[in-house]
Amino acid sequence: MGLHMEIDPIIGKDFLCAECGQRHTVGIKYIEEGNINKFCRFFKKVFNKDKKKVLLLADNITWEIAGEKCKNSIEKEYCVLPVILFPEGERKVTAKQEYLAKIVKEASKADVILTVGAGTITDLGKITGNIKNKPVVCFPTAPSMNGYTSPVAAYIKDGLKLTIPVTPAYGVFFDMDILKNAPMELIKSGFADSMAKAYANADWKISSMITGESFCPLPYKIVSRSNRRRQSYPDGGELLLKRDTQTISELMQTLNLGGISMIIAGKSSPASGGEHLISHFLDMYAHQHREEVFAYHGLQVGTGIFISSLVYEEMKRLTVSEIERLLSEVKIDYDKHFQTVISFFPAGADMLKKEFDEKMRQIAVLRESLATNWEDVQKNAFTMVYTPERIAGIFKKSEIPLHLREIAVDEKIIYDVIMLARFIRGRLTILDIAGETGILETVAQKYKELSS
Ligand SMILES: [Zn+2]
Ligand SMILES: [Zn+2]
Incomplete structure (x- = not known):
């Protein structure tokens, strides 16, 4: 039986997109x-004998869960x-x-990088693979995010969260017994991260x-087609909490599809x-x-999803005329916003300035063309x-x-998080539309009053 009806036809393929x-x-x-x-x-299928030396990357926790077993499984041959x-x-350990x-140095001696872990280890391994130009194989220890199959990796550098393009893993192998028994917070994290797709594709x-900006409808199409076929996604919360095998398996497939949709897009936009x-x-x-950190990646993203849903x-x-009126009435002190961003992250001032300048270019375009396109949007x-309510x-x-x-x-920073997050990256999202029309301010005010 095929692993996944949406993944099987495109994996390893090069194709002309009908969309x-x-x-x-x-x-x-x-x-x-x-x-x-x-x-x-599996490993032998992916790498034949000429790739002899394998750097196995894990942390103190994932080594216990699966790292040592992976080593035992392949060490007779590699x-x-x-x-x-x-x-x-x-x-x-965080990324x-x-x-x-240290990882890069060790990787010089290896032919292949095998990551055994969740987001942190996968990202560090993929970044190393990129620096040293070595193929990566992922062994996930939790269905916690979509990075196992994605062409990007995120890490903290000079105090900034960077998402960089990397070569996707060559192969991913997962054991449902391990994924099912992952810490519940990581399972929830993966589920929340997977819920971002709707908002990400809309943005x-x-x-x-x-x-x-170039757009391909295929990622959203395959993701929603796949959701429709699932019994428990996205409403099977109680099954998730029970660690139901079918539900966790569907979650993992959804995450893998999310990563692949980024490969199709050539950027992280669909996720x-x-x-x-x-x-x-x-x-x-x-x-x-x-x-x-405040919480695992997906759980933080979950709070962002709710904020986006309130904005939408x-x-x-x-109406178009309301958009026109708001755009002309609402005055935004961009410089003040930027200074506040810098006061939060002084070490990243240079890079944030680049993102901010790009954002200002996008905002100029937005202010020109939002009203004309509003009905289509x-x-x-x-x-x-x-x-x-659904979220x-x-x-x-x-x-x-x-x-x-x-x-x-x-409480003191909640308002700033909502108002300023849009300025840390150059790309346009719903937060910018809401920011320019003053709606973000309304949402940020209402949000404070919401009970948890
Ligand atoms: Zn994510
Ligand atoms: Zn396409």
Whole structure:
């Protein structure tokens, strides 16, 4: 039986897209499910004998869960160099540049990089693979995010959360017993991250209509086709909490498809919109001002999804003339906003300035063409997203935090997070449309009054 009806026909393929007319190359060659003890069989299929030396990257936790077993499974056939990361100045290892030097150095001796872990290890491994030009294979230990199959990797560098393009993994092998028994917070995180797609695709669609940025409908099409076929996605919260095998398996496939949709797009847009900017802002804030992150990536994204849903809801009834009126009435002190951003992240001032300048160019275009395109934007993008009530219902059932307060974000910065997240990246999202029309201010004010 095929692993996945949407993935099977495109994996490892180079094809002319019937939707956008461009060529898409899905470089990832193998995605397989199986028992960890059979991992060697998979590995041999992916790499023949000329790739002898394998750098196995894990952290202190994932080594225990699966790293050592992976090593045992392949060490008769391959020479395995384990690199096990231990937390440095934090409670858990996170994707920071500080860990890279050691991994990169060891990678010089290896032919292949095998990551055994979740987001952190996968991102560090993919970045290393990119620097050293070595193929990467991922062994996920949790269905916690879509990075196993994606062509990007995120990490903290000089206090900034960067998302960089990387070569996707060559193969992904997962064991459902391990994924099912992953920490519940990681499972919830993956589920919340997967819910971002609707908003991310809608934001991307809007940006394409306003700025002319390239857009391909295929990612959203295959994702929604796949959702329709699933029994428990996205309403099976109680099944998720019970670690139901079918539900976790569907979640993993949804995440893998999310990563592949980024390969098709050639960028993170189909999986990352305004809701991710909220999460990136929180990561950067935590890095500079706290000992640890607020919550796992997907859970932070979940709070961003709810904020995006409130913004979409607030904007959906606006008419063209209201948009025109708001654009001319609302005055924004961009310089003040930018200074506040810099005061949060002084170390990243130079790079943030570049993003800000790009954002200002996009805003100029937006102010020119939003009203003209508004009806099309409503018709084509607003129909892609869920209402705040639906999101609240789904998250409640799966016990996923809805409000920033629930992941311990200080009341004092909540307003700034909502108002300023849009300025940390150059690309256009719903947060910009809302910002320029004053709707973001309305949402930020109302948000404070919402109970958790
Ligand atoms: Zn296409
Ligand atoms: Zn994400």
